[in-house]
């Protein structure tokens with residue numbers, strides 16, 4: 001598990017020495033299940049910093065909330081580091097103005113899975129690499145950490161931050177890159193009707209709250225297509241066409257940009273699955289263009305570039 | 317199929333080099349084909365395709381120029397990357413892949429588009445009417461404010 005004291009010491013140093021003006025990390029939330037993103041401006045505030053498996057957000061989201069020229073420090077896990085890189089590729093931040101504290105990640109615990117097991121009245125949560133101990137009024141529950149992980153983390157192949165300025169803790173063994181592909185292929189082996197039925201069942205619960213958009217580091221458009229009135233790109237109500245259109249196009253806009261962090265799914269109040277859409281696109285980008293999001297800060301995503309190879313790449 | 321398949325046809329305005337072909341498309345299209353001319357295939361937002369699909373098109377045809385013949389140099393190449401993937405993606409959620417077809421035309425081509433549209437129509441007749449993703453809200457009689 002990450003060494004919290006080491007993280008705090010480094011964050012304090014960054015702020016005290018003026019290396020950065022602000023550090024984005026987590027602090028305790030209203031319940032032990034929901035630590036919340038926080039901005040730390042001075043070494044004194046750092047006492048309340050936390051970092052554990054229940055930190056659900058992708059902190060890279062907040063990069064585009066801060067002025068471009070501000071010196072920002074950020075505690076990042078594998079996927080967050082790659083999201084930061086993808087944002088640098090898209091010129092949303094320059095690397096010089098960033099200081100990344102990398103923490104090798106053992107996976108994010110899907111808070112919903114804890115609630116399923118023990119209910120919502122959680123008093124405290126303790127975890128180690130194998131086990132999560134949850135205290136409630138009814139008593140203490142020992143759960144297997146692996147079973148509580150979010151689906152994205154179970155198939156993650158990039159647990160270690162790849163371009164952090166400092167790594168806190170020892171690198172972990174990387175996950176199997178085939179797991180992501182297998183998950184997509186499983187879904188694709190269903191018939192057209194079954195796939196549509198699944199899509200319908202997920203999309204029709206959507207209340208168009210856009211929490212998924214707010215949680216996603218790559219959804220930083222000043223005006224999202226769904227908020228656009230003239231021309232109206234899509235039905236804006238919670239109508240079947242509106243809900244399906246939202247799911248289709250939000251996911252499609254992530255092509256070559258999504259790191260499969262799963263923050264969108266964890267943010268959804270309706271527990272709607274979305275990564276089966278974005279993972280299909282990620283899988284295709286790997287297959288067709290050998291492109292993996294956020295591995296460096298130069299390579300443009302496939303939709304932002306063309307090559308003469310394309311002549312032979314298409315069937316028609 | 318009693319009715320002819322409904323086809324949404326997106327055409328890059330430069331891809332039909334022969335005036336005869338362009339004239340045919342502009343004036344002689346059968347009524348089951350709905351034409352949208354765009355400045356370049358690169359201008360065809362995937363949302364256009366989605367709107368056609370949600371609105372009940374049985375098929376979508378997109379015609380543009382061959383690689384290296386784009387009026388805007390690489391608009392067609394970018395469009396190919398995006399729209400091909402969008403087609404794959406729609407297929408991922410149950411819209412038959414065969415319902416979206418691309419025609420990339422050479423500047424020398426003559427009389428191809430008519431044949432391609434006729435062939436597409438035949439193939440769509442075999443597939444039958446589209447069922448999935450047709451979700452657009454019907455506008456009530458009397459308009460939006462009725």
Ligand code: SF4
Pocket residue numbers: 058215216217218254257258259260261262263264265275278
């Ligand atoms: S779409 Fe979801 S999984 Fe992908 S980067 Fe955005 S929040 Fe993460």
Ligand code: SF4
Pocket residue numbers: 213218219220221223224225226249250253254
């Ligand atoms: S859904 Fe698309 S348009 Fe909306 S914020 Fe995300 S990327 Fe931008």
Ligand code: SF4
Pocket residue numbers: 205206207208209210211212213267268269270271272
């Ligand atoms: S968070 Fe869930 S309910 Fe809200 S808009 Fe996204 S998918 Fe719909």
